[in-house]
Amino acid sequence: MTNTIAVHMSGVVKRFPGVVANDGVEFELRRGEVHALLGENGAGKSTLSNILTGLYRPDEGTIELNGAPVSFSSPRDALNAGIGMVHQHFRLVETFSVAENVVLGNPDTAFLLDTAAINERVKELAARYDMAVDPEARVWQLSVGEQQRVEILKVLYRGAQVLILDEPTAVLTPIEADALFRTLRAMTTEGRTVIFISHKLDEVMAVSDRITVLRGGRTVGTVETSSTNKRDLASMMVGRNVEFTRVQRKTPAQTNDVVLHVENLGGHDDRGRDALHGITLTVGRGEIVGVAGVAGNGQRELAEVIAGMRHATTGSVSVEGKVLQSGKARAAIAGGVAHVPEDRLHTGLAAGHSVEDNLALKSYRSSLLSRFGLLRRQAMRDGAVTLVERYDVKTPNTQTAVRLLSGGNVQKVLLAREFSTGPKVLIAASPTRGLDVGAIESVRERLVEAADGGLGVLLISEDLDEIMSLADRIAVMYEGRVVAVIPADKADRETIGLLMGGAQLEATS
Amino acid sequence: MKSPVRLERRLEQPKWLNWAIPLISLLAALAVGAIVLLLTGKNPLDVYHRIFERGFLSTRALTGTLRTATPFAFTGLCAAAAFRLGVINIGGEGQLYMGAIGASYAGLVMGDSYPVGIVIIAMVFAGMIFGGMYAGFVGLLRAQFNTNEIITSLMMNYIAGIILNYLIFNSLSYWRDPRSAGFPSGKPLEKRAFWPSYEIAGVGISFGLILATFVAVAVWVLYKRSRFGFEIGIIADSPRAARYIGIRTKTTIVLVTALSGALAGIGGASQVGDFTHNLDAKGLQLNNFGYTGIVVAALARLNPLGAIVVAILLGGLTNAGYSLQGPDFPSGLVGTLQGLILFTAVAGEILMKYRVKRNTAAKKAMVAS
Numbered sequence: 001m002t003n004t005i006a007v008h009m010s011g012v013v014k015r016f017p018g019v020v021a022n023d024g025v026e027f028e029l030r031r032g033e034v035h036a037l038l039g040e041n042g043a044g045k046s047t048l049s050n051i052l053t054g055l056y057r058p059d060e061g062t063i064e065l066n067g068a069p070v071s072f073s074s075p076r077d078a079l080n081a082g083i084g085m086v087h088q089h090f091r092l093v094e095t096f097s098v099a100e101n102v103v104l105g106n107p108d109t110a111f112l113l114d115t116a117a118i119n120e121r122v123k124e125l126a127a128r129y130d131m132a133v134d135p136e137a138r139v140w141q142l143s144v145g146e147q148q149r150v151e152i153l154k155v156l157y158r159g160a161q162v163l164i165l166d167e168p169t170a171v172l173t174p175i176e177a178d179a180l181f182r183t184l185r186a187m188t189t190e191g192r193t194v195i196f197i198s199h200k201l202d203e204v205m206a207v208s209d210r211i212t213v214l215r216g217g218r219t220v221g222t223v224e225t226s227s228t229n230k231r232d233l234a235s236m237m238v239g240r241n242v243e244f245t246r247v248q249r250k251t252p253a254q255t256n257d258v259v260l261h262v263e264n265l266g267g268h269d270d271r272g273r274d275a276l277h278g279i280t281l282t283v284g285r286g287e288i289v290g291v292a293g294v295a296g297n298g299q300r301e302l303a304e305v306i307a308g309m310r311h312a313t314t315g316s317v318s319v320e321g322k323v324l325q326s327g328k329a330r331a332a333i334a335g336g337v338a339h340v341p342e343d344r345l346h347t348g349l350a351a352g353h354s355v356e357d358n359l360a361l362k363s364y365r366s367s368l369l370s371r372f373g374l375l376r377r378q379a380m381r382d383g384a385v386t387l388v389e390r391y392d393v394k395t396p397n398t399q400t401a402v403r404l405l406s407g408g409n410v411q412k413v414l415l416a417r418e419f420s421t422g423p424k425v426l427i428a429a430s431p432t433r434g435l436d437v438g439a440i441e442s443v444r445e446r447l448v449e450a451a452d453g454g455l456g457v458l459l460i461s462e463d464l465d466e467i468m469s470l471a472d473r474i475a476v477m478y479e480g481r482v483v484a485v486i487p488a489d490k491a492d493r494e495t496i497g498l499l500m501g502g503a504q505l506e507a508t509s
Numbered sequence: 510m511k512s513p514v515r516l517e518r519r520l521e522q523p524k525w526l527n528w529a530i531p532l533i534s535l536l537a538a539l540a541v542g543a544i545v546l547l548l549t550g551k552n553p554l555d556v557y558h559r560i561f562e563r564g565f566l567s568t569r570a571l572t573g574t575l576r577t578a579t580p581f582a583f584t585g586l587c588a589a590a591a592f593r594l595g596v597i598n599i600g601g602e603g604q605l606y607m608g609a610i611g612a613s614y615a616g617l618v619m620g621d622s623y624p625v626g627i628v629i630i631a632m633v634f635a636g637m638i639f640g641g642m643y644a645g646f647v648g649l650l651r652a653q654f655n656t657n658e659i660i661t662s663l664m665m666n667y668i669a670g671i672i673l674n675y676l677i678f679n680s681l682s683y684w685r686d687p688r689s690a691g692f693p694s695g696k697p698l699e700k701r702a703f704w705p706s707y708e709i710a711g712v713g714i715s716f717g718l719i720l721a722t723f724v725a726v727a728v729w730v731l732y733k734r735s736r737f738g739f740e741i742g743i744i745a746d747s748p749r750a751a752r753y754i755g756i757r758t759k760t761t762i763v764l765v766t767a768l769s770g771a772l773a774g775i776g777g778a779s780q781v782g783d784f785t786h787n788l789d790a791k792g793l794q795l796n797n798f799g800y801t802g803i804v805v806a807a808l809a810r811l812n813p814l815g816a817i818v819v820a821i822l823l824g825g826l827t828n829a830g831y832s833l834q835g836p837d838f839p840s841g842l843v844g845t846l847q848g849l850i851l852f853t854a855v856a857g858e859i860l861m862k863y864r865v866k867r868n869t870a871a872k873k874a875m876v877a878s
Contacts, residue, residue, distance in 0.1 A: 307753075308755065309752055309753060328755060329752065329753060329754060329755030330754070330755035331755075332755075333754070333755065339753070341753060343749065346747050346749050346750065347747070347749040347750055347752075347753050348750070348753060349747075349750060350742075350743050350746040350747040350750040350751075351746065351747060352746040352747070353742065353743070353746055357739070357742075361743070361750070361754055362754055364736060364739055365736060370736045373735050373736050373737065374730075374734050374735050374736070375734055375735065375736060375739055377734070400521075401521075404521075
């Protein structure tokens with residue numbers, strides 16, 4: 001029974017404009033197993049599960065369910081066939097009770113709810129899989145862990161045989177995560193099958209029977225959990241044999257001449273939870289420090305605290321020895337911090353505004369561009385024309401709205417402005433993400449050029465290749481902490497991959 | 510079943526659309542209005558001709574039109590100033606009442622002892638402060654607690670009406686004329702607190718309308734040319750970008766909402782100084798000055814200078830409505846037309862962002878069938 005194949009996906013290709021998210025993925029799921037899907041961000045895990053749950057249709061390839069070919073055109077089709085997804089971001093009606101949420105959207109539910117019977121069934125289902133949750137409680141009263149149980153119950157109630165859990169532990173406390181693992185075990189012993197999407201090596205090792213590793217939209221391989229280890233998984237995940245060349249620098253980094261000093265920094269995320277735990281980090285003059293890590297481990301919060309967009313709960317940020325006022329973007333800008341945010345078009349720029357306005361976004365208050373509270377439009381225009389030429393921005397004219405430019409040119413506008421403010425430190429968050437090859441090359445050249453000119457660069461990126469080839473030192477972030485800082489010439493992908501996955505360095509080396 | 514036309518997003522918004530779309534909106538409103546008129550057995554061309562005649566075609570008509578346009582100009586500026594930041598202040602009505610209360614107080618206190626110029630300036634500022642603070646409270650709630658300003662500003666209109674009634678009808682307040690025994694009314698201002706009026710080619714123009722024009726220019730400069738206006742534009746376009754460069758978004762929301770209310774407040778001051786010369790609690794509430802301002806702002810596409818033009822246009826319509834009212838000209842007609850104009854002006858914004866394209870695929874399908 002355990003060796004029969006529940007799902008077999010073969011040669012799955014899914015293209016999006018400008019990117020191939022799945023490029024011939026092979027995936028085989030045995031009935032009754034917990035099968036982990038492991039990979040970095042952008043490896044194609046989400047796309048694959050979205051195809052399996054009917055959200056996307058593959059461009060090529062076949063899906064077989066219990067040996068028979070299937071084609072889903074909506075999540076409802078997939079659910080009817082017994083495949084259900086538990087999303088990372090819950091889709092619950094907060095003012096409804098647990099039981100009401102569970103039956104919501106279920107076509108078999110009668111027009112008039114038999115509340116007592118439904119409560120009874122939900123309670124029974126919850127007990128069977130060891131999930132403590134009160135069917136009559138309102139969802140808003142529940143903890144995050146309990147809400148996740150409701151999501152799982154929803155899928156079970158619909159009779160799903162295959163459950164896909166998308167990074168289920170990202171929101172859980174360790175105790176809640178253990179409870180979840182017990183629940184998953186209880187489900188598989190009943191013959192249900194679980195796909196467990198994660199990038200955390202420890203929990204993948206703890207919970208799964210088999211592991212399929214994806215990288216760059218392709219299947220790297222499927223291994224039995226009992227016959228592998230974290231080190232092998234990490235190298236499968238980040239790629240072992242890729243040759244990359246370190247960029248040649250004209251001026252060597254002066255690591256000891258510190259321009260950016262981050263000391264014991266703490267900070268909250270958007271929901272007010274601690275996202276940074278005592279981050280200490282330095283960037284020297286002309287040095288590029290790469291911050292490696294899987295997205296969501298505090299990188300964005302770190303960038304925003306340094307840039308003054310977010311308050312520091314502990315610690316301080318100083319530039320050339322001067323402490324910056326926490327939570328004041330203008331203080332950071334005045335102190336010489338340039339910031340290329342992750343969300344270029346709507347944070348780094350005002351997309352509906354012209355190239356001219358956007359180029360002046362950080363200097364419009366200077367006496368050069370405004371006087372007596374009035375803008376000096378001619379000076380803004382002249383400045384914009386100069387920058388557009390110098391940075392080779394392809395735009396019809398300086399009055400064109402930034403949202404009409406291509407991604408590469410959007411980034412050029414942003415970089416042009418940030419460099420034009422005469423910064424001492426640049427925080428660049430995923431500066432090449434989503435760009436085409438040519439644009440990526442030009443952005444990297446600009447960064448290196450700026451560092452050669454003495455700028456300290458904190459390069460936050462999920463692209464390990466980028467970090468390995470540009471950075472002088474590499475800091476690895478995991479769950480809001482800098483877990484290691486390694487000189488780039490001593491760094492190897494395996495070690496960094498392990499650290500990104502939360503493994504302890506001592507335990508593995 | 511495909512629609513024969515589809516909307517395609519415009520990449521650029523040509524300049525001529527700025528005046529073409531309001532014009533089309535206006536014509537569309539008149540066209541729909543014509544259907545309503547036909548249904549009620551009236552000849553639309555005849556009715557529109559009479560409206561035009563009574564609104565614009567004589568010195569008397571124009572004098573009345575400009576008088577009606579004066580408060581519309583201020584409430585239109587009020588709505589436009591706030592909408593540009595994305596704060597939907599629909600409390601111009603109440604802010605105008607408060608402005609009238611403030612200005613009449615200043616006029617009553619200072620009218621018998623200060624020079625004319627000082628009294629007028631004091632009345633304008635009192636109107637701005639009362640209207641501005643009243644609206645500032647709405648802005649504060651929005652900035653601090655993220656309350657929905659549409660609801661709070663609307664509710665505060667009713668409160669302002671109650672305050673007005675209290676001051677004149679339900680108390681022996683400073684504003685109430687103690688000599689008005691039968692029907693209570695506001696204490697009349699001294700002559701010195703009357704705002705001047707001018708006459709050009711037989712058409713009377715109030716000081717308030719001239720003031721409104723200057724204020725419109727000032728608001729235009731503020732939004733288009735000033736640093737503060739630049740920041741308002743950034744907040745409206747992208748709140749995250751505003752945070753990124755350290756704009757004080759909350760402060761700006763409070764200030765802009767207060768400014769918006771101050772503009773309506775001058776409108777209230779103008780009612781007292783230009784026209785009624787007392788605090789006319791009933792008269793202020795009869796005309797929906799504040800709500801019409803929303804129509805003005807929408808049709809002017811939030812352009813302050815356009816608001817003056819549109820105010821005169823709607824002033825003419827409303828003024829004609831006053832004088833034509835009777836069995837063959839239902840009193841609801843002007844309101845209906847105003848409503849239609851608001852509707853088409855808002856719909857016109859879609860044409861600003863999208864262009865209408867024939868759906869070629871659907872056309873082929875239609876040919877085939």
